[in-house]
Amino acid sequence: MTFKIAASPHTHQRRTTQQVMRWVYLALIPGVLAQTYFFGFGVYIQLALALLTAWVAEGLCMRMRGRPIGHAWQDHTAIVTAVLLAVSIPALAPWWIIVMGTAFAIVVVKHVYGGVGQNLFNPAMAGYVLLLVSFPVQMTSWPIPAELAQIQVSITDTLNLIFTGFTSAGYNLEQLRMGIDGMTMATPLDSLRNDLNHQLTLTEALTKPVFGDIAGIGWAWVNLAFLAGGLVLIKQKIISWHIPGGMLVGLLVPAAIYWLFNPDQAITPMLHLLSGATMLGAFFIATDPVTAATSNKGRWVFGLLVGFIVFAIRTWGGYPDAVAFAVLLANMCVPVIDRYTQPIAYGHGGRS
Amino acid sequence: MSTYKELTWQGLWNNNPALVQLLGLCPLLAVTATVTNALGLGLATLLVLIGSNITVSLVREFVPKEIRIPVFVMVIATFVTVIQLLMNAYVYGLYQALGIFIPLIVTNCAIIGRAEAYASKNPWHHAAFDGLMMGLGFTLVLVLLGGIREIIGNGTLFDGANLLLGEWAAGLRIELFTVDYPLLLAILPPGAFIVMGFIIAGKNWIDQYRAARAEKPEKVVTRARVTSQ
Numbered sequence: 093m094t095f096k097i098a099a100s101p102h103t104h105q106r107r108t109t110q111q112v113m114r115w116v117y118l119a120l121i122p123g124v125l126a127q128t129y130f131f132g133f134g135v136y137i138q139l140a141l142a143l144l145t146a147w148v149a150e151g152l153c154m155r156m157r158g159r160p161i162g163h164a165w166q167d168h169t170a171i172v173t174a175v176l177l178a179v180s181i182p183a184l185a186p187w188w189i190i191v192m193g194t195a196f197a198i199v200v201v202k203h204v205y206g207g208v209g210q211n212l213f214n215p216a217m218a219g220y221v222l223l224l225v226s227f228p229v230q231m232t233s234w235p236i237p238a239e240l241a242q243i244q245v246s247i248t249d250t251l252n253l254i255f256t257g258f259t260s261a262g263y264n265l266e267q268l269r270m271g272i273d274g275m276t277m278a279t280p281l282d283s284l285r286n287d288l289n290h291q292l293t294l295t296e297a298l299t300k301p302v303f304g305d306i307a308g309i310g311w312a313w314v315n316l317a318f319l320a321g322g323l324v325l326i327k328q329k330i331i332s333w334h335i336p337g338g339m340l341v342g343l344l345v346p347a348a349i350y351w352l353f354n355p356d357q358a359i360t361p362m363l364h365l366l367s368g369a370t371m372l373g374a375f376f377i378a379t380d381p382v383t384a385a386t387s388n389k390g391r392w393v394f395g396l397l398v399g400f401i402v403f404a405i406r407t408w409g410g411y412p413d414a415v416a417f418a419v420l421l422a423n424m425c426v427p428v429i430d431r432y433t434q435p436i437a438y439g440h441g442g443r444s
Numbered sequence: 445m446s447t448y449k450e451l452t453w454q455g456l457w458n459n460n461p462a463l464v465q466l467l468g469l470c471p472l473l474a475v476t477a478t479v480t481n482a483l484g485l486g487l488a489t490l491l492v493l494i495g496s497n498i499t500v501s502l503v504r505e506f507v508p509k510e511i512r513i514p515v516f517v518m519v520i521a522t523f524v525t526v527i528q529l530l531m532n533a534y535v536y537g538l539y540q541a542l543g544i545f546i547p548l549i550v551t552n553c554a555i556i557g558r559a560e561a562y563a564s565k566n567p568w569h570h571a572a573f574d575g576l577m578m579g580l581g582f583t584l585v586l587v588l589l590g591g592i593r594e595i596i597g598n599g600t601l602f603d604g605a606n607l608l609l610g611e612w613a614a615g616l617r618i619e620l621f622t623v624d625y626p627l628l629l630a631i632l633p634p635g636a637f638i639v640m641g642f643i644i645a646g647k648n649w650i651d652q653y654r655a656a657r658a659e660k661p662e663k664v665v666t667r668a669r670v671t672s673q
Contacts, residue, residue: 200638204641222629225628225629225632225634226625226626226627226628226629226630227625227628229625230625
């Protein structure tokens with residue numbers, strides 16, 4: 093009888109990369125549906141463009157690097173990058189925005205660093221930041237929720253808008269973003285930041301129709317949908333709860349303290365949690381297994397850091413939302429976090 | 445003569461201050477948003493480098509080892525001041541565009557590096573030639589970087605060349621394509637870092653390619669069959 097002697101690790105992840113990635117983009121479906129409901133069919137067109145670009149870019153990169161192309165297409169990481177980027181950008185943004193962002197994410201942020209598992213920064217968020225820094229107007233022109241809009245946009249009009257910039261009736265994006273009262277509407281966080289900067293109090297700022305009852309019409313539901321998808325991922329043990337937990341705590345606690353002391357000039361904790369990209373960031377972006385910290389303690393620290401940076405930029409920074417910047421900044425800290433939170437192997441000393 | 449050839453090769457390629465030594469990155473990354481700015485700063489650096497190399501080489505016998513660095517810095521600062529005043533007088537538009545980065549040439553490590561590593565140990569004519577070649581290598585990389593960033597960011601080349609070369613140069617401006625929205629990232633500092641990374645990667649790739657070609661293929665010995673199978 094032979095005894096097999098196997099080297100560690102003795103516990104294995106049963107899932108392949110492809111299965112993990114498939115779970116991630118399946119869990120994004122509720123969020124995508126909610127976004128489509130509130131912001132129109134543009135979301136699907138952006139998704140299609142992003143997926144096509146990612147597919148081509150991945151193939152070209154693998155070819156240039158002399159690696160098997162099918163291998164890269166099969167692990168589905170590019171799909172997740174493409175979907176994350178597509179849901180992060182405004183649904184009616186011109187087509188070249190998403191194409192440029194996805195191509196940059198795949199080619200420069202992923203493959204220049206060595207492909208799957210080697211990248212230092214979250215590809216989707218690096219692509220997003222490239223777009224946000226370069227094209228601030230297009231990247232902040234979110235369509236207003238359908239129920240507030242003066243003009244409803246059909247599927248053909250959406251296509252026309254994305255590819256030519258005008259609907260068949262000749263409206264451009266700026267005109268479509270006008271509400272019933274004829275005022276162009278910003279996203280809840282954007283509008284709040286502007287009003288607070290103009291010395292309005294929180295109560296005055298919150299009277300705008302875009303806020304609705306809870307945390308912005310549409311935005312609250314989109315965030316809840318992403319939260320639901322994220323909880324499925326935790327239940328399926330695709331992601332651990334440490335990063336999303338850390339991020340939400342890191343965002344909520346400082347936000348609540350700041351709001352209690354400063355109730356007239358601070359964003360409410362509820363708005364922090366249910367507006368912008370908070371839930372998408374906490375459950376889908378910060379939890380990227382490649383660019384986040386590895387040990388459980390490290391994940392906590394990483395999550396707290398992301399959350400705190402989001403709070404700080406939303407409160408004092410120049411941009412209304414901050415998840416992308418926060419994730420990239422925390423990505424840079426990951427080597428340090430990993431260095432100081434390395435778990436001690438059993439039997440190898442420690443404190444006692 | 446071979447010394448000059450070696451110096452040329454070192455300055456322009458093998459030991460290029462921007463691509464290999466990675467010295468003077470601060471101005472390199474900050475002002476290369478257009479070809480004109482890059483060329484202006486490159487020429488200023490080139491002139492300072494030649495002047496400081498000659499002077500350092502001439503005084504090298506009289507400078508005590510212990511205080512050589514302050515002396516070198518003084519020499520460099522003198523030349524930078526001269527260049528700065530000249531630019532202020534003759535190319536005022538460019539002088540304003542480059543701003544703080546002209547006085548900052550004093551702290552360019554490429555210059556003090558050459559003074560310390562080469563000029564303080566070699567006769568003046570070699571030092572002058574070394575300064576010329578190192579400066580040219582630096583300028584070429586600057587112009588290349590500026591060109592790439594200007595094309596990606598703005599779709600133009602030689603925009604504002606008249607600031608450096610006089611009114612006739614306004615016609616040099618080439619519009620490769622029109623952009624409704626400039627790709628700001630390429631013009632901002634992060635774009636400089638990214639493009640610089642690609643240029644260095646390209647240089648290393650060429651080096652590897654040349655090394656692979658230079659390796660002579662092993663001689664294959666084929667045996668003549670003398671017996672039948």
